Amino acid sequence: MNKFESKGSEGGRDRPSRQINVVLNSQPTYQSGASARVLEEDIKLPIKPLPDADHYSEIEKELDAMIGMDNVKSLVYEIYALLYIGRMRSEAGLTSGSQVYHMIFKGNPGTGKTTIARIIAKLFQKMGVLSKGHLIEVERADLVGEYIGHTAQKTRDLVRKAMGGVLFVDEAYSLARGGEKDFGKEAIDTLVKAMEDHRNQFILILAGYPAEIEDFLMTNPGLPSRFPIQIQFPDYSIDQLLQIGELMMKDREYVLLPATVFKLRECLLQAKMNELFSFSNARFVRNILEKAIRHQAVRLLHMYANSAPSKQELMAIRPEDLKS
Ligand SMILES: Nc1ncnc2c1ncn2[C@@H]1O[C@H](COP(=O)(O)OP(=O)(O)OP(=O)(O)O)[C@@H](O)[C@H]1O
Numbered sequence: 134m135n136k137f138e139s140k141g142s143e144g145g146r147d148r149p150s151r152q153i154n155v156v157l158n159s160q161p162t163y164q165s166g167a168s169a170r171v172l173e174e175d176i177k178l179p180i181k182p183l184p185d186a187d188h189y190s191e192i193e194k195e196l197d198a199m200i201g202m203d204n205v206k207s208l209v210y211e212i213y214a215l216l217y218i219g220r221m222r223s224e225a226g227l228t229s230g231s232q233v234y235h236m237i238f239k240g241n242p243g244t245g246k247t248t249i250a251r252i253i254a255k256l257f258q259k260m261g262v263l264s265k266g267h268l269i270e271v272e273r274a275d276l277v278g279e280y281i282g283h284t285a286q287k288t289r290d291l292v293r294k295a296m297g298g299v300l301f302v303d304e305a306y307s308l309a310r311g312g313e314k315d316f317g318k319e320a321i322d323t324l325v326k327a328m329e330d331h332r333n334q335f336i337l338i339l340a341g342y343p344a345e346i347e348d349f350l351m352t353n354p355g356l357p358s359r360f361p362i363q364i365q366f367p368d369y370s371i372d373q374l375l376q377i378g379e380l381m382m383k384d385r386e387y388v389l390l391p392a393t394v395f396k397l398r399e400c401l402l403q404a405k406m407n408e409l410f411s412f413s414n415a416r417f418v419r420n421i422l423e424k425a426i427r428h429q430a431v432r433l434l435h436m437y438a439n440s441a442p443s444k445q446e447l448m449a450i451r452p453e454d455l456k457s
Pocket residue numbers: 198199200201202240241242243244245246247248249303377380413415416419
């Protein structure tokens with residue numbers, strides 16, 4: 134159960150109330166009579182409801198479809214709360230605090246980083262922070278050029294494309310690998326400058342393996358403070374991977390027979406053990422199941438050369454379809 138479900142209010146969660154009554158831009162004056170009545174009216178005046186106050190429900194639906202990730206879901210909710218209350222504070226004439234939303238995502242392959250980045254981009258768009266809410270996903274080869282000046286130009290072009298959305302740099306540490314003389318450094322410098330120059334126009338997310346990201350941040354001491362939000366994406370347990378697999382198949386209108394689930398569990402245990410540092414979590418599940426769907430198609434084609442399979446047969450993934 135995630136933190137939203139555990140709350141008892143309607144819709145499964147306590148939303149920040151729109152009826153917070155605060156004094157709007159008025160100086161407290163402790164007088165009796167007419168002035169006091171004006172103040173009283175001010176206090177009761179509800180803040181204009183935010184037009185997109187219910188947009189979190191769409192984000193929540195997408196998050197609910199993700200298995201596990203309780204810490205990630207809580208953090209996304211915190212970001213939502215921060216944006217929502219920040220806007221209410223602005224409307225009340227208060228300062229709404231830091232406006233820096235650049236982030237670091239630390240997690241092994243297939244732990245949902247790109248998926249969550251897309252959801253966050255949408256959240257920021259709905260909350261009026263980003264104008265478009267799209268995601269541009271890049272890696273070293275997209276940013277780094279072949280001659281002096283080329284890298285800055287390539288990087289700037291991508292920042293321009295990401296304006297109004299999120300620029301998601303995967304394996305960000307690979308930019309620092311070549312040292313001082315490498316063009317990767319130029320990409321980092323250009324990104325840092327863009328973060329300053331266009332601080333409210335796009336969000337930069339640096340993502341990658343936890344240990345490498347930590348090293349990268351340690352060797353670039355100016356960087357960590359520029360990324361106030363850091364999110365950890367833990368590896369999935371075998372049970373979570375099985376749930377992810379069943380969900381993926383349900384979405385595609387296939388069914389894993391109990392014996393297939395048993396075999397999938399064995400495959401996952403084996404793969405997790407063999408690929409200790411490169412196991413690709415949910416991506417592994419997706420790949421193995423997509424392969425199983427192809428094998429099922431071939432099996433059915435051979436089995437039913439002269440007749441039609443039943444709907445059940447069309448949906449069932451048998452253990453023999455599962456080959457890693
Ligand atoms: N918790 C989850 N529940 C359901 N599906 C998930 C979950 N996490 C990841 N997936 C699915 O697994 C696949 C891989 O996820 P995603 O691409 O977001 O991972 P990633 O961390 O960005 O991987 P990489 O580091 O390899 O780029 C996607 O199809 C995604 O929908």
